[in-house]
Amino acid sequence: MGPGQRQCLCLIITRMVAGGAQKVLIDLIDGMPMVDVDVHVIAGPETGREGSLWADLRDRLPQSNLHTCSHLVRSPNPIADFLAYRQLKSLFKRLRPTIVHTHTSKAGVVGRWAAHHAGVPKIIHSTHGLIYDPDAKIPGVKQGVLLKLFLKLEQIVGRWTDHLITLSEKETGDAIRLRLAPPPNIQAISNGIPLQELASIERDPDSWKVPHLRLGIAGRLNSEKGHEVLLKSMAKLKSSFPHLCLKVAGDGPLRNSLEKECDSLGLKNQVVFLGYQEDMKAFLSGIDIFVLSSHYEGFGLVLVEAMAAGLPVVATDVGGVGEVVIDGRTGIVVPSGREDELAMGIEYFLHHPNLAYKYGQDGRVHAMEKFSRQQMVRRHLELYHNPTKGKVEQVVPNNYIPVDLHMHSYHSFDSKMKMESILEGAWKNGIRAIAVTDHDTLDGALEASRLAPKGLIVIKGMEITSEVGDIIALFIDEPIKSLDLEGIVKEVRAQEGLLYLPHPFRGRRSLALDLVKNMDVFEIFNGRSQGINYSEDQFGNREIVQFAQEYQLTGIGGSDAHKPGELFRVLTYLPSFDHEDELKAHLSSGRIFPVLHQGEWMEESLDAFQSEDNSVR
Secondary structure, three states, rough: OOOOOOEEEEEEEEEEOOOOOHHHHHHHHHHHOOOOOOEEEEOOOOOOOOOOOHOOOOOOOOOHHEOOOOOOOOOHHHHHHHHHHHHHHHHHHOOOOEEEEEEEEHHHHHHHHHHHOOOOOEEEEEEEOOOOOOOOOOOOOOHHHHHHHHHHHHHHHHHHOEEEEEHHHHHHHHHHOOOOOHHHHHHOOOOOOOOOHOOOOOOOOOHHHHHOOEEEEEOOOOOOOOOOHHHHHHHHHOOOOOOEEEEEOOOOOHHHHHHHHHHHOHHHHHHHHHEEOOOHHHHHHHEEEEEEOOOOOOOOHHHHHHHOOOOOEEEEOOOOOOHHEEOOOOOOOOOOOOOOHHHHHHHHHHHHHHHHHHHHHHHHHHHHHEEEEHHHHHHHHHHHHHOOOOOOOOOOOOEEEEEEEOOOHHOOOOOEEEEEHHHHHHOOOOEEEEEEEEEOOOHHHHHHHHHHHOOOOOEEEEEEEEEOOEEEEEEOOOOOOEEEEHHHHHHHHHOEEEEEEOOOOOOOOOOOHHOOOOOEEEEEHHHHHHHOOOHHHHOOOHHHHHHHHOOOOEEEEEEOOOHHHHHOEEEEEOOOOHHHHHHHHOOOOEEEOEEEEOEEEHHHHHHHHOOOOOEEO
């Protein structure tokens, strides 16, 4: 491109419905310096009950810059997809874009394929969430041969992708594992939105002290949003909180069935379906606690809006939610699909009105600082102009051995990835100990112990779903049956095992002193819920390191692996050991050990790693 020549940027998306990805695209247009860039938008013709944003595009761009790709459709259709590829390739040949930036899955594959064969100089793709999680329940996305074929296609077009933009650091790790693009080309850019108007909503500190509290949820009424789980949580709360009500914003294919579910649960007078809400400020002004019950989220843009509006949030731990919500500070993050956990999170705020107000105020500050539209647009513009991405240099502590201390066998081992293959791979990659810690069963650990190659120590463990949250028992031979803290401690001590607290800042309960003081091992870094960028992670690592030091707990990392590819994402490095007793002594030493994540050392763990012989080359 010569001096003074304008860039031609083509933004491509599958549908221009009223959704988060589409709003991000419009925000990019709003922040684009139109003097330097000629922006074109290409989208398929489909709309839906969610509403259409084509009118918003017409307010911003001339009609000649808006293009409908008539064959670009969301559902798998080989003929239509091929015709869409030909349409897009022809359009690229005519427009001669300098950058093609695709958004969402189908447009991402077809658009990048066409851009590559049209000779487009720079190709960028934004995932807006990955569709490969079997628990996601995304409408129209079924696990099976077609999805595996789509993954293969995405891996192919990933080779031609100059930049792959994920929504969170956790999703970046997943994209690396799935080989969606070369690792140096993958990076996270948090979604950003205009927040000033929402931040102007005033909140009365006493409003949570009245019995007539209002919950709210906003999003499409489809299976991925988990509304049915929230309704079951409401049913559990209604006897203790008869004046509690739920306002549901949004429309979609499940509206009729959800209304019938309300009737069957006896919630007809407590749940109000408002339909699609154009004015989010008005909706968020009329509720006291925001809830997100999703099985799947790419980012959780609506959580940013809720926090900017001064609301405490209760959200499920999916996608990038854990990087939007600071668990224990701006909201409570709970596992997805569990109505008991969701109800407990809501109940926490109902019982602690002062904390509900504080979480809301802290959330407002966090949203304004980290998720503004300005920072999102700035980072995209930098990416358009700057293709370089630095590589991480890996350093290794002297005489230290990698171990993985938090793996779930019943997720990780399936018919195509046998347990012995995982264990053999771990051994060949230098790992010398693995803790197998399934929820509420010891069976996976016993099976792993039987199949492990000679020399690999399998730490038998069990993750107990207790009344105080998840606690892991390590070095045990019999299942732990108690659900209360006192009973768990007694059983583990009787077996001379160690108590290990994963996810230590699970807002509502995990910082209770009687819980923490009974622990031997304290998880500082967690690869699945915290992602890759530890300089700005959801928990604030230095605070956790200091907390672990204060209580003289061993600080470690854990991969919390749920899939075979996640096994090596987070490794703790311990001094050399030859047998289980030495390993156990290290883990009960009260020292913080260094943590390696995806080839990058965690600065906070190295800072806290103070033994004289723990030098790092």
